[in-house]
Amino acid sequence: MPTAAERLPMHWTTGPARPPSGSPTDVAQPEGAAPGGLDRGTVASLLVVVTLTALCYPLITVGSAYAAPFQFATLRAGVAGAALGLLAVALRRPFPRSLRLWLLIALSGFSATSIGFLSMFMAAGLVSPGVATVVAGTQPIIAALVALVIFGEPFGKGHGVGMLVSLLGIAAIAAPDLAAGGVRASAGIGLVILATLGTALGNAVTKRLAGDVDAIAAAAAQLLFGALPLAALSYATEPWTVRLVAPAFLASLAVLALGGTAITYWLWIRILSRSPLNSANAFMFLVPLLGVAISAVFLEERIGPLTVLGMGLAIGGVVLASRGAGS
Numbered sequence: 292m293p294t295a296a297e298r299l300p301m302h303w304t305t306g307p308a309r310p311p312s313g314s315p316t317d318v319a320q321p322e323g324a325a326p327g328g329l330d331r332g333t334v335a336s337l338l339v340v341v342t343l344t345a346l347c348y349p350l351i352t353v354g355s356a357y358a359a360p361f362q363f364a365t366l367r368a369g370v371a372g373a374a375l376g377l378l379a380v381a382l383r384r385p386f387p388r389s390l391r392l393w394l395l396i397a398l399s400g401f402s403a404t405s406i407g408f409l410s411m412f413m414a415a416g417l418v419s420p421g422v423a424t425v426v427a428g429t430q431p432i433i434a435a436l437v438a439l440v441i442f443g444e445p446f447g448k449g450h451g452v453g454m455l456v457s458l459l460g461i462a463a464i465a466a467p468d469l470a471a472g473g474v475r476a477s478a479g480i481g482l483v484i485l486a487t488l489g490t491a492l493g494n495a496v497t498k499r500l501a502g503d504v505d506a507i508a509a510a511a512a513q514l515l516f517g518a519l520p521l522a523a524l525s526y527a528t529e530p531w532t533v534r535l536v537a538p539a540f541l542a543s544l545a546v547l548a549l550g551g552t553a554i555t556y557w558l559w560i561r562i563l564s565r566s567p568l569n570s571a572n573a574f575m576f577l578v579p580l581l582g583v584a585i586s587a588v589f590l591e592e593r594i595g596p597l598t599v600l601g602m603g604l605a606i607g608g609v610v611l612a613s614r615g616a617g618s
Contacts, residue, residue, distance in 0.1 A: 372514030403493025404517020417479025424582025457608025463601030
């Protein structure tokens with residue numbers, strides 16, 4: 292998520308959680324919160340998001356044997372958005388009522404879902420899922436810079452050092468496969484970077500609206516808006532086949548759409564509603580580590596000494612970044 296959820300109070304509200312004129316970084320600190328604005332519940336939610344996100348590229352690799360890229364991307368966004376939409380209606384969650392919020396949701400959906408998913412699924416087959424997950428792990432750095440430019444969100448020395456250490460770790464993990472893959476791998480990595488840019492921009496827009504919307508309803512609308520351009524591209528360029536009903540494809544789609552998309556979008560909106568974007572994004576550096584491990588176990592990708600070193604650096608960087616946010 293590709294892209295692709297924030298932490299709201301147990302009581303849902305249609306009114307703004309903060310004054311409209313306030314900075315989106317001025318979030319309430321829950322009792323027992325850490326200096327970076329992350330309490331234990333938020334950390335637990337982030338770990339769920341990280342785990343589900345790490346599954347995305349391996350699942351895309353499995354499902355891409357049965358569906359064309361735009362079809363798969365459309366189905367992922369559409370199934371996830373429809374599931375959340377039905378849940379929002381069943382639970383009587385309030386949908387946004389202002390034009391401003393709908394425009395922000397549409398923009399976020401186009402960036403994180405349309406651009407993010409499109410590039411992500413096109414990259415499948417060009418680069419290994421482990422490497423794709425590693426490259427996508429640069430998203431926190433891009434998002435932190437976006438947050439600095441758009442929101443003026445703090446980017447302290449500790450945070451910067453931690454992100455640099457994690458970036459070095461990611462580079463160490465990706466280097467062997469990138470060197471061996473040539474032009475094909477370079478094209479795949481370029482598409483993953485484009486997907487990462489879309490996700491980062493979508494997160495920045497989501498941060499702007501997170502405190503003013505219901506997480507389930509907003510995530511549903513975000514995904515469905517993003518699915519529209521994908522569906523148009525698929526209809527115009529790809530034939531639909533009976534292979535879409537293959538059990539292996541349906542299983543990968545179900546896990547990817549419901550777990551890797553619907554749940555992660557919902558949780559991410561809940562998290563960002565009361566947590567600094569940089570602090571939350573620091574945890575996304577854990578995604579490459581899990582992604583490489585999943586690819587090694589289930590898709591038989593090799594893990595060499597350089598990869599192990601990179602994983603250690605990435606974990607250490609997460610610790611530094613999460614403790615040093617805003618310092």
